[in-house]
Amino acid sequence: MEALAVLKLINFVVEGVSLGTKIAPLFSKAAQLAKDFEDPNRPDVTLATLDAELQAMRNRSAQIQDTSNDPKN
Amino acid sequence: MKTFRIIALAAAFAVASCATGVNISPRERTVDLVARYAIVQEVAIAAVRSPAVNATTRAAIRRADVVATAAIGRYGEFTRGCVRDSTGQIVLDPEAEREGARCQPEAARAAYPVASAALEALIGELAPLQSN
Numbered sequence: 001m002e003a004l005a006v007l008k009l010i011n012f013v014v015e016g017v018s019l020g021t022k023i024a025p026l027f028s029k030a031a032q033l034a035k036d037f038e039d040p041n042r043p044d045v046t047l048a049t050l051d052a053e054l055q056a057m058r059n060r061s062a063q064i065q066d067t068s069n070d071p072k073n
Numbered sequence: 074m075k076t077f078r079i080i081a082l083a084a085a086f087a088v089a090s091c092a093t094g095v096n097i098s099p100r101e102r103t104v105d106l107v108a109r110y111a112i113v114q115e116v117a118i119a120a121v122r123s124p125a126v127n128a129t130t131r132a133a134i135r136r137a138d139v140v141a142t143a144a145i146g147r148y149g150e151f152t153r154g155c156v157r158d159s160t161g162q163i164v165l166d167p168e169a170e171r172e173g174a175r176c177q178p179e180a181a182r183a184a185y186p187v188a189s190a191a192l193e194a195l196i197g198e199l200a201p202l203q204s205n
Contacts, residue, residue, distance in 0.1 A: 071124035
């Protein structure tokens with residue numbers, strides 16, 4: 001197999017593992033929420049929790065908008 | 074590229090399965106939306122840092138993120154003041170009221186499809202990623 005093809009394959013695997021490692025817990029969290037919502041006796045989300053989730057969203061957005069890590073292309 | 078495409082499609086699937094369950098409250102809908110958006114955002118973070126993604130696509134992802142984050146944030150503002158009480162009714166949360174928040178279920182209902190559409194637009198930028 002050509003060296004370039006090998007590198008692409010390695011990059012694909014590493015990229016996939018790295019990203020997969022980050023988002024697997026997020027899939028689990030979304031699934032757990034859906035399960036929690038089935039409990040009719042559950043208390044509502046607290047204001048603190050809601051605000052924390054919204055702030056985390058804004059923090060992730062800041063990472064997306066951050067250009068300092070952009071590759072040179 | 075295939076990595077992003079596969080994961081973006083998985084994220085789209087997760088997003089498409091919006092919150093159901095028993096008596097979903099406005100706050101729960103917000104938390105659910107944010108949780109699903111988090112998946113898409115992580116893919117977007119990886120995409121804008123990837124050398125395999127060109128500058129044009131990177132800019133499009135960032136624009137879509139700005140719109141989606143604002144739309145979901147707006148939905149969150151409409152729901153912040155709303156809490157489900159022990160009888161299952163949605164009422165103004167006194168704690169939130171002290172901070173000046175209001176409970177706006179009608180505005181929230183109007184804002185939810187806008188937030189969903191903005192989220193799907195970001196997925197749309199991630200799914201067909203073009204390489205250099």
